[in-house]
Amino acid sequence: MVDHPKRDLPGAVMLGYQLARRGASVVLVPMYEQAVDVPRLGLDALVVNYARPVNLDLMRSFARSGVALYVLDTEGGVLAEKGGNSPPAMAEHIKGSGYAEILTGYFFWGQRLHDAFLDAGTMKPEQLHLTGCPRFDFAAPRWRALLDGEPRGYVLVNANFPLVNSRFTGKPGGEREAMVRAGWDGAYVDRFIADLKQVFANYLVEIDRLAAARPDRDILVRPHPFESDEVYRNALARRPNVRVDGAGSVLDRIRNAAAVVHLNCGTAVESVLLGKLPLQLEYLNTSTTSGHAGLPARVSRSVASFDELLGAIDRIDSETEAFDFARVHAADIEAFFYLNDGQAAERVADTLMRAAPSRRPYVSLLATVKGTRDKPSIGQVAKGAASAVLGSAVTERLRSRFNPVRRDKRVDPTFVNALLQRIAAHDRAAASQLTAERARCAATGLPLASIAIEPR
8 A cells, every 4th residue: 555655655565576576466555546446456455554444444344355564664663752642642552453363464654552562461462563665675785876966965854744734634623633542642732833823933933044044055955755845935035055856766865865853753763774864953842842752853963953953054074973873773773673684575575465365356346436444435335336437547648636645655667667667777686677667457458547566
C-alpha cells in the first residue's frame, strides 16, 4: 500500500524490487484506491501502511477474504514519549482494537517499538519482525548513489507543521479530531495546537531573518508533504535567495544540502544518516512542543539563539566535522530506525516469501462495487460501480482532475519503471528481467490505478 508517493513510493519500489527478484508478483496499490483495487488483484498478502481506527473495518473485510495482512507503518520511527503514538500506546492499540486478531505480521522500523509489542503481548513473537523501513535504504552507503544529483551547497530548511498548515484536511478541526481518535487526550491536543500555531509563526519569522542576514546564502525551504506551501511563499516572497519547493524526495534534497535547519522534524534522522548537519532551532520551542517527540532534538545540533544559528551556518564545515554522526546514530537513532545498512527491504521481502499462502488468491467484483465494506455509502457504491465498469485507472484519473489531494496520491508507472531499472542496474541485476506497468483486473482485464511489478 502506498500512502503518499512523494514520501513512500521509492521505498515501496525498493521492496517491490526485492520481492520480484525472489520470484513474486508485486502490486503497488494507491491508498485511495485500495477498497476497489484489492478485490480485483488476486492477492495472497497485503502490506498496509498503518493500522488505525479509520481503516479497521476495511482491514477486517480484507482479512475475512483470506488475504494475509501485514503492517509496515509509514510513520513508525519518530514516536512520542507519551500519548497516542508512543510505543506502549501503539502496542496497546493493536492489542485492544481488534487488529491483533486479523494481522498476520507486523514489520518494525526499530527495536524500541518491537520490544513494546513484545512486552505487551500484543501479538505472537513470531509475528513481530524487526526489519527497518525500506524507504531509508536509499540513505545507506550501498544505495546512496541512486539519489538524484542537483546543485549543492544550499541551506535546506525543512518544515513540520501539517497539524496547523494542512494541505489535505479541509474540515476545520479535522487534524485535531484525528489525533483524538488516535488516542491523544483532547486537552493536551488543544494545548499542543495552540503552542504549535505560535511556534509556526515564529519559525517563518526566523527563516525570513536568516535569508535577510545572509543574502549570499541560497536557502531551500521544503514544506512537509502534508503541508500547504502557500504560507511559505507569501512569507518569504521578498527574499530572492529563498526558494520554496517541496518536489522530489527529501533524501535527494538533504544529500545535496550544506546543512539542514529544522524544528522537531523527523528529517533530522535522515540528515544524520546522510552525514549532513541537522540544526534544531531549540529556542523557538515551548515545553509542550519540545516534549511531543524528542528524537529530532536529541539527534541534532541544538541552536539556542538566532545569533548562534548564524554562527553555525557560517561555520558549516567545521561544525559538521565536529558532529559525531556515528555516536548519535548508536545512541538515539538505531533503537527507532534499526541499522543503516540498506537491507530493510530485503528483510521484509524474505519474511513475506517465507509465508505460504493459506487460501486461494482473493478476487471479488462484488466487493469492488461495495468498496469492500459491509454497509457502503451511496458514494462508495457509485465509485465502486464506476471502477468495476471502467477500471480504476480511468476513475482515478477523472477524480484527480478536480481534487488535488487525489492528484498528489497517484502512482505514476513511468516513475516506478524508471526507478526499478535504476535499482536493478545499480545492483548489477538484469534490469530487463523486471517490468512495471498498470495492473489489470484478474477477472475483466481492465486497467487499474495500481502498478504491477513482475519478472518478465
